[in-house]
Amino acid sequence: MPRKQLAKFTVPFLQILAPDGQADVKLDPGLPDDTLLALYRWMRLARELDERMLKLQRQGRLGTFPPNTGQEAVSVPAAMVMEPGDWFVGAFREAGGRLVRGEPLRAALDYYNGWEEGNVLPDRDLHIMPNSVVIGCQIEHAAGLAYASRYNKTGEVAVAFIGDGGTSEGGFHEGLNMAGVWKAPMVTIIQNNQWAISIPRSQQTASETLAQKGIAYGMPVMQVDGNDPLAVWVAVTEAITRARKGDGPTLIEAVTYRLMMHTTADDPTKYRTEEEEKQAWEHEPLVRTRKYLEGKGIWDQKREDALGAEVKAEVDAAVKDFETPHSWDQDEPFRHVYGTPHPVIEAQHREFLANLERGTDRG
Ligand SMILES: Cc1ncc(C[n+]2csc(CCOP(=O)(O)OP(=O)(O)O)c2C)c(N)n1
Numbered sequence: 001m002p003r004k005q006l007a008k009f010t011v012p013f014l015q016i017l018a019p020d021g022q023a024d025v026k027l028d029p030g031l032p033d034d035t036l037l038a039l040y041r042w043m044r045l046a047r048e049l050d051e052r053m054l055k056l057q058r059q060g061r062l063g064t065f066p067p068n069t070g071q072e073a074v075s076v077p078a079a080m081v082m083e084p085g086d087w088f089v090g091a092f093r094e095a096g097g098r099l100v101r102g103e104p105l106r107a108a109l110d111y112y113n114g115w116e117e118g119n120v121l122p123d124r125d126l127h128i129m130p131n132s133v134v135i136g137c138q139i140e141h142a143a144g145l146a147y148a149s150r151y152n153k154t155g156e157v158a159v160a161f162i163g164d165g166g167t168s169e170g171g172f173h174e175g176l177n178m179a180g181v182w183k184a185p186m187v188t189i190i191q192n193n194q195w196a197i198s199i200p201r202s203q204q205t206a207s208e209t210l211a212q213k214g215i216a217y218g219m220p221v222m223q224v225d226g227n228d229p230l231a232v233w234v235a236v237t238e239a240i241t242r243a244r245k246g247d248g249p250t251l252i253e254a255v256t257y258r259l260m261m262h263t264t265a266d267d268p269t270k271y272r273t274e275e276e277e278k279q280a281w282e283h284e285p286l287v288r289t290r291k292y293l294e295g296k297g298i299w300d301q302k303r304e305d306a307l308g309a310e311v312k313a314e315v316d317a318a319v320k321d322f323e324t325p326h327s328w329d330q331d332e333p334f335r336h337v338y339g340t341p342h343p344v345i346e347a348q349h350r351e352f353l354a355n356l357e358r359g360t361d362r363g
């Protein structure tokens with residue numbers, strides 16, 4: 001019997017907006033001006049928050065945090081194309097997307113100052129999951145949320161984010177496998193920012209692309225330029241539409257770059273060159289988007305300055321609120337572990353309160 005070819009796969013790539021701000025006219029989704037202006041504003045606000053948090057951390061006024069600079073064009077457009085009931089299931093480098101979904105600026109400040117309250121959102125119906133610092137497990141949570149949506153026919157789509165390094169974790173593969181089997185309404189976005197702390201993408205996997213990992217789990221895949229918000233917009237819109245129609249999950253790899261340190265506790269000069277960083281800055285998403293808006297005649301220096309002042313004032317107000325003396329109940333974290341009371345947590349809560357009462361620090 002001759003050898004046969006049973007299957008053949010390709011990995012499509014999408015870029016619409018080039019680094020010089022020129023859009024491919026055939027691929028440009030033609031978003032309305034107010035949508036484009038909102039997209040740019042969210043990205044600018046996320047950048048402003050990041051820059052301020054770095055200063056606060058360096059001044060000893062904030063704990064360790066993972067900067068998002070350079071990755072705004074991934075989570076912002078993805079969050080903008082989601083419907084209100086959809087689930088935002090982040091890792092920890094999606095600050096812009098969280099803001100779009102309705103998370104207050106103050107939440108990031110609280111959370112990265114080690115305050116549990118940063119995870120307590122004003123409204124449960126925002127459907128924003130907490131940051132997942134445990135790499136990979138959020139993909140399993142998203143698969144579960146998507147399965148529940150299918151089972152309960154709620155029409156919600158779970159949109160999950162993970163880093164390039166996270167694709168080496170079991171949770172990534174287990175979650176995608178089950179989402180594929182269940183045809184769950186789930187969109188997984190890999191933020192391939194080239195680094196997992198000090199491990200480069202080349203040492204993470206021998207695969208040519210990270211997108212192709214979804215092929216093994218029976219789902220459509222696409223690699224996009226992750227510094228191009230229009231490409232992300234189009235790819236995520238297609239994937240969400242497919243998921244909502246009942247056609248199952250999609251895996252998108254957004255190729256971007258972590259322009260800053262892994263977290264404020266990291267020093268990237270120890271493992272990568274200045275030249276590499278310099279080149280990466282030439283592809284960053286905000287300048288490219290601004291040039292695109294200028295080319296369309298809807299942006300100029302005056303508007304840029306006004307927006308700069310506006311986002312600065314917004315961040316100023318959040319920082320002021322965050323730094324106004326306030327206190328939390330010391331047992332507050334016990335209230336947010338499960339949605340309904342759990343006997344083990346309740347026992348630990350009682351023990352903690354008893355220790356507080358006795359004045360020991362063992363709680
Ligand atoms: C299960 C688990 N293992 C290890 C770590 C330590 N850790 C934190 S971030 C990180 C690298 C993550 O890299 P990547 O997935 O590429 O995301 P990025 O930080 O680049 O956004 C590691 C290993 C962790 N938080 N969780």
Ligand SMILES: [Mg+2]
Nearest residue numbers: 163164195196
């Ligand atoms: Mg990474």
